Every structure is written in structure tokens, then in C-alpha cells.
Amino acid sequence: MTKLNYLLYEYFKTSVSILFLCIMLSCNEERTLALEKTWWKETVFYEIYMPSYKDNNGDGYSDFKGLTSKLDYIQNLGIKGIWLTPFLQSPKVDNGYDVSDYYKIDSTYGNLKDFKLFLEEAHKKDIKIIMDLVVNHTSTESKWFQESRKSKDNPYRNYYIWKDNPNNWESFFGGSAWELDSITNQYYYHQFDVKMADLNWGNPKVVEEIQHVLRFWLDMGVDGFRLDVINFLTTEGITSDNPINEKGEQEHLNDINQKGVKDAMKTIRATVNEYNNRFIVGEIGSDKIEVLKQYQGTELLDVIFNFNFGSISEFSTQRIFDELQSMEKNMSNYPTLFFGSHDMPRLINRLAKNNPERAETLAALMLTAKGVPFIYYGEEIGMKNIEANSIDDMMDIQGRTHYNFALDNGKSEEEALIIGNDHNRDKSRSPMQWNNTEFAGFSNKAPWIKVHENHTYLNVASLEKDNNSLLNNYKKLIALRNSEPALQYGKYSDLTFSDDVIAFTRTFNGDTIKCYFNFGGNPKKITLEKNENILLGELIIQPNTYLIIK
Numbered sequence: 001m002t003k004l005n006y007l008l009y010e011y012f013k014t015s016v017s018i019l020f021l022c023i024m025l026s027c028n029e030e031r032t033l034a035l036e037k038t039w040w041k042e043t044v045f046y047e048i049y050m051p052s053y054k055d056n057n058g059d060g061y062s063d064f065k066g067l068t069s070k071l072d073y074i075q076n077l078g079i080k081g082i083w084l085t086p087f088l089q090s091p092k093v094d095n096g097y098d099v100s101d102y103y104k105i106d107s108t109y110g111n112l113k114d115f116k117l118f119l120e121e122a123h124k125k126d127i128k129i130i131m132d133l134v135v136n137h138t139s140t141e142s143k144w145f146q147e148s149r150k151s152k153d154n155p156y157r158n159y160y161i162w163k164d165n166p167n168n169w170e171s172f173f174g175g176s177a178w179e180l181d182s183i184t185n186q187y188y189y190h191q192f193d194v195k196m197a198d199l200n201w202g203n204p205k206v207v208e209e210i211q212h213v214l215r216f217w218l219d220m221g222v223d224g225f226r227l228d229v230i231n232f233l234t235t236e237g238i239t240s241d242n243p244i245n246e247k248g249e250q251e252h253l254n255d256i257n258q259k260g261v262k263d264a265m266k267t268i269r270a271t272v273n274e275y276n277n278r279f280i281v282g283e284i285g286s287d288k289i290e291v292l293k294q295y296q297g298t299e300l301l302d303v304i305f306n307f308n309f310g311s312i313s314e315f316s317t318q319r320i321f322d323e324l325q326s327m328e329k330n331m332s333n334y335p336t337l338f339f340g341s342h343d344m345p346r347l348i349n350r351l352a353k354n355n356p357e358r359a360e361t362l363a364a365l366m367l368t369a370k371g372v373p374f375i376y377y378g379e380e381i382g383m384k385n386i387e388a389n390s391i392d393d394m395m396d397i398q399g400r401t402h403y404n405f406a407l408d409n410g411k412s413e414e415e416a417l418i419i420g421n422d423h424n425r426d427k428s429r430s431p432m433q434w435n436n437t438e439f440a441g442f443s444n445k446a447p448w449i450k451v452h453e454n455h456t457y458l459n460v461a462s463l464e465k466d467n468n469s470l471l472n473n474y475k476k477l478i479a480l481r482n483s484e485p486a487l488q489y490g491k492y493s494d495l496t497f498s499d500d501v502i503a504f505t506r507t508f509n510g511d512t513i514k515c516y517f518n519f520g521g522n523p524k525k526i527t528l529e530k531n532e533n534i535l536l537g538e539l540i541i542q543p544n545t546y547l548i549i550k
Contacts, residue, residue: 011509040224040279040302041334042488043081043128044367044478045374046074049342050085050096050109051430053377055443062431064105064114068121073460075339077380078478081128083226083281085342087115091141093428094397096132097228098139098196102213119221128223130279135210135268136232137196144209145197149181149188158203161234168241170250173401177255191232191255193397201235201264204262210270218272224279224302225272231284231295235260256285265300266393278467281305281336281372289330296333303372304337306491310338315351317519321497324369324504328492337366340376345427347376351387356382356470357544364536364546367477368487368515370506378432380474381463385427386452395449435461442458480535480548486511499524501541514549516541 054066064087074082086096089104096106105115111389122129138145147156166178166187171194178187179194189198214225236258242250265282274279282301284292292304309323327335339362340347340365352359359382366373390396391403391413403420411419427448433455440455452458463471481487490506490513497503500520506513514532518524518541525540526547537547 012339029403037045037489039128039277040081040372042482043045043372044079044481045081045083046077046079047083047341047374048085049377049429050087051448052442054432057446058444059109060443060445060447063108064110064118066383068114068118070126071118071121071127075125076129076475078482079127079375080482081130081223082122083130083374084132086132086134086228092498093139093141093193093195095395096136098137098193099134100139100141101143101215115204116220123221123253128279129221130224130226130281131217132228133213133217133225135199135213136229136230136234137190137192137198140195140197142197148197149183151353152184152186156420158200159206159209161200161238163189163238167238168250169238169255170242171251172252173398174405175401180270189234189238191229191234193401198234200237201233201260202237207264207267211267214268214271215274218275218278218402223277224281227268227280227282227301229285230265230282230301231261231286232256233261235259235264235265251272257291260405262295262300262373265295269301288442289326293330293332296331303334304331305336305338305341306331310336310341311344312339312351315353315519317500317502318497320365321502324495324502328370328495335371336374337369337371338374339363339366340379340428341374342376342429343425346383346385347379348382349427355544358519360470360473361544361546363474363515364477364548365502365515367481368506368513368548369504370490370492373481375474376428378430380471381433381460382458382470383428383430383433384452384454384458386430386450388417388421388424388426393418393422393450394420394426396423396429397426399426402440417469433459435459476536483511484511484535484550485509486513486550516547516549518543 052063053062054070055061056063056066061253086099087106087109088099089101089106090096090098091100105112122124144156144159148160164186165198169177171177171190174193177190179190180187190196191198201207239254242253242255245251268282272280275374280301281303282295283305284295286292287308289308292306295301296304297314306327309327312319339351347362348359351362392401394400399420402423403416406416406419430449430452431440431442431447433452436456437461439447440451440459442451460471464470466472486506486508490508492504493507494505502517502523504515516526521543523540523542528539528549532549535548535550536547541547
């Protein structure tokens with residue numbers, strides 16, 4: 001080989017090596033991101049439905065002073081992060097998801113001083129606070145909308161979407177998504193309730209306004225945001241009619257996931273990134289994992305709520321396992337883990353079929369699997385669904401809307417109530433059950449929504465006294481996750497399903513933790529290997545129980 005040929009050979013070999021290395025680095029970038037340490041991967045979050053946690057001033061609604069008084073309880077539970085549902089000024093047509101002023105605390109919950117104190121006290125206890133932020137729409141009582149409707153040439157007119165001739169798009173709450181406004185004789189667009197008008201994200205001024213809102217609360221010290229229905233942003237305006245399927249139902253094809261949504265998310269992400277160590281979790285309106293995963297990334301959202309896992313309507317061990325596998329395969333960073341929220345029936349009713357042991361085993365799976373766990377308030381004590389016995393008991397706008405549609409379609413009041421209850425989200429929104437007093441220790445007067453009658457025996461005060469209660473076992477599980485890096489960062493070296501037993505092994509920095517969850521009808525015996533120790537559970541795993549080994 002001549003010297004020239006040798007040099008060319010070495011150059012070619014080096015170039016190929018560099019190219020191969022670049023490909024490998026690109027392929028491994030997502031895996032590296034998943035292993036990168038950050039506070040939210042180490043955090044068990046706790047969702048608080050704002051009206052229903054603790055009333056301090058005796059008006060029947062929770063408030064920030066009440067929440068502050070319960071921070072010791074939340075800290076003792078082991079929680080390191082709180083997600084607060086909306087608390088900004090609102091007429092509460094949809095319990096705060098209809099914001100009328102992005103810069104004011106709703107007077108129901110106190111004032112800015114109360115919120116600042118809550119935030120400061122939470123931070124002293126090493127608890128992060130993320131706030132629910134709705135930027136898809138505002139209340140029609142918002143100053144922006146009130147200005148917008150005054151005239152067609154008002155400076156705020158294009159903050160919203162107005163049309164002379166609306167298309168066929170339907171509201172997600174039912175009925176048309178368009179409402180005629182008498183002042184200008186044009187229709188405005190609302191994906192949800194008629195009193196919740198959609199913002200026009202194709203208008204740069206709207207984007208700037210939302211950036212100001214984000215910075216206001218980040219300057220205040222909040223640690224991140226939960227972005228509501230964030231893929232519903234109307235970024236391209238009103239496009240084609242939605243198709244109608246064979247059942248005569250409209251398919252929401254053109255009114256969600258518009259092409260500009262990702263760019264809008266990137267702008268939100270870049271704004272939040274102006275501040276250190278902040279976190280964004282997004283609610284994406286889709287049940288398709290291929291849609292969910294495209295909104296997760298370094299320039300987009302940290303994590304996505306995967307309702308395929310979290311809102312399974314009927315218990316199925318196979319389905320839970322399949323979703324764990326799907327998230328491991330498809331989610332580039334961390335998935336989210338939850339079995340309850342303010343929009344779905346309670347975990348113990350829906351999945352555990354009123355079996356506290358199964359509820360605890362589901363909690364154990366959620367707190368040991370790979371992902372970021374979110375506990376819905378009251379799950380730790382096994383709170384159950386409430387039911388509306390009359391339309392007067394029904395507070396949820398979604399349930400009431402379906403009730404009224406049923407009446408309009410000729411149904412009787414009894415039939416309409418059944419239909420309304422099917423869509424009623426009040427089930428999981430009853431007041432937190434602190435003790436056995438008349439109003440469960442939530443308030444000294446009748447709350448905004450009824451208290452479950454089982455509060456006389458199912459409450460924090462009584463369960464705290466029992467070392468083996470659901471509440472105290474939640475504390476043990478959360479403490480275990482908080483103390484074991486393998487349960488925060490460990491990858492799956494093993495994820496299996498056999499005979500109604502889900503099992504996985506997580507490894508990190510030489511530590512190995514094995515977890516077994518028996519949802520079958522027969523006991524299962526596990527044999528310890530050398531140097532293995534039981535962290536929680538028994539070697540003979542009874543039905544609806546679990547075993548965790550290190």
C-alpha cells in the first residue's frame with residue numbers, strides 16, 4: 001500500500017467511524033434524556049381538585065389558607081409535588097377551566113397574598129407546585145372577549161375566532177361549537193361550553209399575551225404547569241368540515257392537532273425554559289400513543305398524560321400490562337402513571353371494584369413502575385364515587401349539558417338523570433374526608449358538593465391510627481419510591497405477564513429491584529435468591545397483593 005493509499009484508507013476509516021458514532025449518538029439521545037437526572041423524575045405528584053380539599057373560611061369551598069393548613073399532612077404522605085387544578089378568576093361554569101382573568105386568584109380560594117404564603121410554605125417543605133393553566137380558551141366574561149365582541153374592528157376582535165357562516169364543527173360538550181352573538185351578528189367558536197370562547201392562536205398577539213401570563217406565574221415561583229387540552233389549540237383557524245362516520249357521529253379530525261400546534265408548544269416551552277428547573281405536563285386529547293408521543297421532547301412537553309393507561313374503564317390485568325409495554329416502547333422520555341383524576345370515576349370504584357387490597361396493589365404498581373406517578377387526592381384513603389340523586393345534586397357542566405340534551409330529545413327526567421350521571425364528572429370531586437364530623441372535617445358548613453356518607457368511618461383521622469390501613473401503606477410505598485433511585489431512574493431489565501401476575505425488574509447503578517403484582521385468583525410463591533431481601537410484601541403473594549424485593 002502506497003503512502004497516499006494508506007492515508008486515503010485511514011481518512012475513509014476515520015470518516016466512517018465518525019459517521020457511525022454520530023448515528024449511534026443520535027439513536028441513544030432519547031435514552032440519554034430518559035436517564036438525565038431532574039427533580040420531577042424523582043417526584044410523586046398529588047393532584048388537588050381546588051374546590052374540594054380544605055375550607056378555611058367556612059364558605060363551603062376549599063381555599064389556599066385551608067390548603068396551607070394541610071401541607072404537613074401532604075409532606076408526611078411523602079409527596080414532593082402538588083398539581084393544583086385551576087384557581088384563577090373564573091365564573092366557574094366548568095369549575096375554573098373557564099378563566100376570566102389570568103392574573104388574579106379567584107376570590108373563592110383567597111387572594112394573591114394567600115397563594116404566595118401557600119407557595120412559600122410548600123417550598124419550605126421541599127414540595128414543588130405546578131398549576132393547571134388553560135390557554136385553549138377563556139371565559140366569555142374575560143376582558144379580552146368582552147372587548148372582542150364590541151365591534152368587528154375592535155383591537156381584541158382577532159383574539160377569538162369569528163365567522164359569518166360557521167362550519168359543522170361540534171362542541172366536545174355536545175351541540176354546535178358556534179354561537180351567534182347579537183352585537184355584531186357573527187358566530188364565535190367554542191370547542192367546549194358556550195361560555196368558553198376559543199382563543200385564536202394564529203394571532204401573534206394572543207401568543208404574546210400567553211407568554212406574559214406564563215412569565216407572571218413563573219416569576220411568582222411556580223415550578224411548572226399542567227397544560228389543559230393543549231393539542232386543541234386553534235392555530236390554523238377554521239378549516240374543513242369534520243367528517244361524519246357510519247354511526248352518524250362527527251369525527252373530530254380538523255378541530256384538533258392542527259399543524260401549528262407544535263410550534264405553539266415550542267414557544268411555550270422556550271418561554272418556560274427562561275427559568276431553571278421548571279416542568280410541563282400536557283393533557284393531549286387522544287387515545288392514540290402515536291399521537292401522544294409526538295408532543296413529548298426537549299422542545300415540547302416533558303411528559304404527557306396517557307389516558308390509555310390512566311383511564312381504563314374496566315379492570316384488565318392484560319390491558320394494564322399491554323399499556324406498560326406500549327409506553328416503554330413508544331415514550332421517548334418518561335411516561336406518566338395514574339389511575340385517577342378529576343375527570344374520571346374513583347379508582348376504587350372503577351378498577352378495584354370496591355376491593356381496598358386491589359386498590360393498594362394498583363397503587364403499588366403505579367409507584368414502582370417506570371414513569372412519573374400522579375396520585376389523585378383521596379385515593380390514599382380509598383374515597384369512593386358520589387352519585388347525583390337529582391339534577392340539583394349535579395354540579396358538573398358536562399353532566400348537566402347531557403341531562404338537558406336528553407330532555408330536549410324527549411327523555412323523561414328519570415332517563416335524563418341516568419344519561420347525565422353517565423357523563424357526570426362530579427363522582428370523584430367530593431370533599432376530602434378528614435374526620436367523622438358532619439362535613440368530614442372539610443368545612444363547618446354544607447360544602448359546594450355533597451360529602452360521601454361513608455366519611456363517618458372512612459377518613460384520615462381513623463385510618464392514621466391503623467398501621468396497616470390503606471393510608472399508612474400508601475405512605476410506605478411512597479417512602480420506598482422516594483428512597484430508591486432504582487424506582488426513580490431504573491430501566492426495565494424485565495417486564496413480564498403470566499397467569500394474571502405482572503412482574504418487572506428495574507435496575508440502576510448496580511441496584512436491582514423486583515416487583516410482583518398478583519391480580520389472579522390464586523396465591524403465587526416467590527423464591528428469594530442469594531442476597532435478596534423483601535422490601536414490602538410476603539413471599540407467598542396472595543390474590544390482589546404484591547411483593548417488592550431488593
